[in-house]
Amino acid sequence: MKVFRTLGISLLALLAWSGLASAQEPFTAGKWTAVKAAPPSVVGHMLLLTDGSVLAINAGCNTTGNWYRLIPDTTGDYSKGHWVNAGNLPSGYNPLYFASAVLSSGNVIIMGGEYDGCNSVWTTKGAIYNSHTGHWTAANAPAGWTTVGDAQSVVLPNGKFMLANCCTTDEALGSVSGGTVTWVPTGAGKFDINDEEGWTLLPNGNVLTVDAYVGSYTPAGMNSEIYTASKGTWASAGSTKVQLWDSSAACGGSGAASYEVGPAVLRPDGTVLATGANACGAGHTAIYHIANKTWTAGPNFGGTLDIADGPAALLPDGNVLVDTSPGIFANGSKFFEWDGAVFNAVPGPPNAPIDSSFVGNMVVLPTGQILFTDFSSNVEIYTPAGSPCAGCAPAISAVASTLTHGSLNNVISGTQFNGLSQGSAYGDDGQSATNYPLVRITDSTGKVVYCKTHGFSSGVATGSKVVSTLFDIPPSIALGPASLVVVANGIPSVASGVTID
Numbered sequence: 001m002k003v004f005r006t007l008g009i010s011l012l013a014l015l016a017w018s019g020l021a022s023a024q025e026p027f028t029a030g031k032w033t034a035v036k037a038a039p040p041s042v043v044g045h046m047l048l049l050t051d052g053s054v055l056a057i058n059a060g061c062n063t064t065g066n067w068y069r070l071i072p073d074t075t076g077d078y079s080k081g082h083w084v085n086a087g088n089l090p091s092g093y094n095p096l097y098f099a100s101a102v103l104s105s106g107n108v109i110i111m112g113g114e115y116d117g118c119n120s121v122w123t124t125k126g127a128i129y130n131s132h133t134g135h136w137t138a139a140n141a142p143a144g145w146t147t148v149g150d151a152q153s154v155v156l157p158n159g160k161f162m163l164a165n166c167c168t169t170d171e172a173l174g175s176v177s178g179g180t181v182t183w184v185p186t187g188a189g190k191f192d193i194n195d196e197e198g199w200t201l202l203p204n205g206n207v208l209t210v211d212a213y214v215g216s217y218t219p220a221g222m223n224s225e226i227y228t229a230s231k232g233t234w235a236s237a238g239s240t241k242v243q244l245w246d247s248s249a250a251c252g253g254s255g256a257a258s259y260e261v262g263p264a265v266l267r268p269d270g271t272v273l274a275t276g277a278n279a280c281g282a283g284h285t286a287i288y289h290i291a292n293k294t295w296t297a298g299p300n301f302g303g304t305l306d307i308a309d310g311p312a313a314l315l316p317d318g319n320v321l322v323d324t325s326p327g328i329f330a331n332g333s334k335f336f337e338w339d340g341a342v343f344n345a346v347p348g349p350p351n352a353p354i355d356s357s358f359v360g361n362m363v364v365l366p367t368g369q370i371l372f373t374d375f376s377s378n379v380e381i382y383t384p385a386g387s388p389c390a391g392c393a394p395a396i397s398a399v400a401s402t403l404t405h406g407s408l409n410n411v412i413s414g415t416q417f418n419g420l421s422q423g424s425a426y427g428d429d430g431q432s433a434t435n436y437p438l439v440r441i442t443d444s445t446g447k448v449v450y451c452k453t454h455g456f457s458s459g460v461a462t463g464s465k466v467v468s469t470l471f472d473i474p475p476s477i478a479l480g481p482a483s484l485v486v487v488a489n490g491i492p493s494v495a496s497g498v499t500i501d
Contacts, residue, residue, distance in 0.1 A: 027339070028385035029346040030321075033079045035371075035379040039068050040083060044096070044375045045430045046363045049131055050106040052438055052450030054078070054363060055086055059375045061096060061118035065089030067129070067136075070371075070379070076440070076448035078365055079381050086129070090138040092116075093125045097429035099153035099163055102436060103176055106131045106454040109139060111163055112148030114429065122149030122166055128179050131452065137179035142172040152198050152428045156229055157205045157459035162186065164194035166428065171227075186232040191225055192216060196245065198427030200264045200272055201435070202290060203461035205229045208237060210274050210286075212245040214259045221245065224274075224288070224295065241297040242284040244276030246308055246328060251280035258328050262307030262357075263425035264288075266460065268318045268389050273298065273338055277308035279328045299343065305334055310357025313424040316368040316491050317386025321346070325357040333357055337384070349380040363432040364423040366440060366450070368490035392420055394437065394486045394493045397466060402499045403484075406475035410451075412439060412486065413468035419489035420461045435460050438487045439471040443500060444480030449473075473500070 044059030054070040067086040072078045089095075095113025102108055111126035124147060126139035141148055142163070149166030156162055161174040161181075171187030171194070196212035207227040222244075224237040247257040262275030262283065272288040283306025285298035301307075305324040312322045320338040325331065333352040336343040351374050361373045370382040399412040422433035435458060439451040456469035469486075482500050485492040 027337070027344045029337070029344070030382050030384040032347060032349050033381045033383060034350075035070065035079050035081065035381060037082050038377045039070070039379060040085070042375055042377050043068065043373045043379065045098075045100065045361050045432070046371060046373060047100060047102055047108055047432055048363050048365070048434050049108070050102065050436065050438060050454060051131065051452040052366055052440065054365070054371060055108060055129065056373060059096070059373075061094070061115055063094060065094040072448070074447045076367065078367065078369065078371065087134050087136050089127050089136050090125075093123075093127060093138070095123065095125070097150035099148065099151040100431050101153055101155050101161055101433065103155065103161065104159045104436075104454065104456055104458060105176070106452055107176070109161060109174075109176060109181070111139065111141065111153065112151045112166065114150035114166075122147040124148045126181075128176065139179060139181050142170075142183035142185070145170065150429045152194065153431055154199045154201050154207055155433070155458040156201075157457055158229070159458060162207070164199075164428070166195050167193060169193055187227060187234055188232065189234040191223055191234065191236065194428070196259045196261060196428055198261065198264055198425060200266055200425065201422050201433075201460050202266065203459070205459055208264065208272060208288060210240060210244050210261055210264065212259045212261050213247075221247070237288070237293065238295055240274065240286040240295050242276070242286055244274055244284055244286060246277035246279050246306075248279030248328065258308055260308035260328065261427060262310055263312040263322070263427055265312050265314055265320045265425050266421040267314065267320065267340065268392050268420045269340060271340070273312070273320050275307045275312065275322060277306045277328060283307055283324065301336075301343065307357050309427060309429055311360045311362035311424060311426050313362040313364055313370045314421045314489060315370070315384040315386060316388040316392070316489070317384065318389040318392070319384065319386060321362070321370055321382060321384070323357045323360040323362070325355070329356050329358060331356050333360065349374070349378070349382075351376060351378055361426070361430065361432065362424045364434045364490045366438050366487040366490060388491045392416070393491045394419070394488045396486055396493050396496050399484065399496055399498065401497075402501055403473055405473055405477045405479065405500055408472045409470045410473065411468055411470060413466055414486060414493065415464055415466060416462060417467045417469060417486055417488055418457065418459050418462055419491070421489060422460060423489045434489050436488070437469045439469070440485050440487055440492070441473075441477065441498070441500075442483045443478040444482060445478045447478060449477050
């Protein structure tokens with residue numbers, strides 16, 4: 001079990017990273033920039049709303065379950081944005097780690113919590129955020145479940161919200177209508193309980209997980225599983241070749257194994273980077289190759305670095321930004337970009353020396369930057385040096401040439417509106433997927449305006465399939481000629497010229 005936050009400063013010296021930096025071609029690291037306006041209080045988990053703002057929870061067990069939104073400035077700059085209140089959860093519900101997703105309605109659902117207030121209870125409570133009204137309402141858990149806790153979740157391409165029970169092999173599919181969720185059981189054949197595992201959505205609509213063997217210690221547990229959405233069943237996806245979950249008891253570690261694993265991120269090249277935790281030494285990594293359904297071992301992080309819970313995010317160029325730290329829950333975070341062959345060291349945000357990876361949270365911004373929080377009031381933005389990968393951008397095929405200010409349910413269609421990946425990952429404790437389209441307009445005055453999107457599908461890497469979304473135009477947008485793009489996971493389409501009347 002994680003503690004809320006460790007405050008001691010790590011004295012671990014900087015390790016040598018021979019073999020982690022590419023010798024084939026020069027690598028340029030990104031840079032960190034602070035969000036100038038501090039949030040009203042410390043913030044943790046985040047989700048990107050379909051109007052371009054970022055929803056962030058007031059982090060801490062002594063808070064009252066209140067949320068804030070970060071709104072970019074009129075040029076679209078999040079570092080110069082401002083914070084507004086975004087409502088409170090239903091009375092008595094204050095989770096710290098929980099399942100979460102943005103739904104096709106543009107609303108947000110959160111379920112469960114490893115903590116509810118300061119109590120470790122693995123709660124079944126939940127809530128839905130109405131993005132139109134800014135209000136939260138209670139959401140019901142699947143019938144008969146006594147735990148949800150810090151569960152994993154995913155929105156499937158059919159729009160169903162798939163939720164795990166943290167502490168059993170149970171999963172359920174949820175259909176949300178208003179504040180009511182209708183649940184249907186799914187997931188027959190799960191090898192082990194869901195605890196500590198994460199889910200990665202694949203291009204075919206199925207879901208990949210690395211088993212964590214919680215409560216069933218074995219010295220060589222390397223199984224992975226695939227959930228086939230069309231059948232609602234799990235089956236083995238083969239050996240990961242190296243163990244990714246922590247079994248510290250095997251090397252004489254203090255206490256029981258933590259069973260933690262790290263995040264797993266789908267990349268544009270059709271591979272999934274899966275990262276591991278290891279109290280016995282360097283964390284392992286493994287690569288899942290979708291085309292031939294096989295695993296190969298990836299490089300270790302080096303030293304004692306691993307990811308015993310922690311965030312990772314796909315950058316526009318296809319690299320993956322990862323947050324590591326030494327041992328299990330120790331401080332002294334180190335950041336890397338995985339380029340498909342090596343981990344390239346990059347600078348960390350200001351709090352990295354006093355952070356463990358598990359306090360980090362990442363979400364992909366529409367600008368292609370990564371927003372980072374760590375349960376403090378210091379919110380940082382990572383701006384990568386790389387350019388968007390070739391063929392990764394969404395493409396607009398149809399949109400009206402004249403759009404009316406204040407109008408609702410405008411239609412836009414095209415390809416790759418969901419991006420090539422969910423964007424970011426953490427695992428069981430929180431999900432911040434951004435595999436849905438945003439519509440961004442630069443109006444006649446040069447102001448950047450996001451139009452709330454809804455009614456989209458939720459897959460990844462949909463290729464040449466034409467998809468669509470609805471979008472609502474704010475009444476305050478300036479009239480006249482404008483430029484419109486669709487953004488998916490921080491990568492914009494080619495602009496379409498439109499007229500706002």
